[in-house]
Amino acid sequence: MASNVLIVDDSAAIRKILARVLQQTEVVTGSIYEAGDGQQALEVLRQNPVALVLSDINMPNMDGIEFLREMRANANWQNVPVLMITTEGSQAKVLEAVQAGASGYVRKPFTADQIKEKLTSLI
């Protein structure tokens, strides 16, 4: 079970949908933080303990892959599960995310059940 969760997506609509899905699960026992890109997400991580991250890939300023590399390079966040949720579906992009340290991968569009199933396997 995770306490605080961070959702990283440049779309406020997707952040809202994912927050609603998380609230339907027992995964979140603390706060749900939101960030619009990788840079904002790193700021959130520096200031708050987070036990699970859901991240998009295509974002302005710092994309999801670069954000993931920054996370994995920091000892404090190396073992935090990161679920990538993105429209990017090419094998090359999935492989890049896995090599950067992604714990799981869900393609948009997604159902609430798909997200819940992935979270259950990660936590």
Next chain:
Amino acid sequence: MGAIAAEVVVGLVRESTRTLFETMMDEVPEPLPDYRTSTVQDSHESVFCLIGFSGELMGSGSLHCPGACAKRLASALLMGDYAEVDAEVLDAVAEVTNMIVGNFKTAVEDNYGVIGISTPTVIYGQQYAARNFGASDWIVVPFRYHDTEFDVRISLQPDKSAKSRARQLETAAS
């Protein structure tokens, strides 16, 4: 690498749109006959969301709809009621466009190689015109959605300058 046949584009857009609506909105819009144009000209309240393609194939993918349709799309995606086209509605339309165009792009990549896409740009207003510059028209794939309509527009052509750069690199390497 040649251009993609229009009927392939239309088929992929319809498939990508159907998948999104079935998966996240529990409904399916009705496909209408496709057509070609190089302009968007609107004198009524409408939303136009545009995403750029780059790589060996370049162009754009977009979604154009009346304000009433934008509010319905946002309501279906976010499960709320929207009386006006506000920032949340525009964001929802951008994400609908992103998922349709993004999944179209992924399907094209299977046969045509990696294509980059930009983040969405959204235009909302009552009187504006947009034009697709270049050699090709938009392939317009319309849908009836409740009592409104929206259309998805694709323009995707081989990037001749990319080919030329590749040839220069090959020459330099040999």
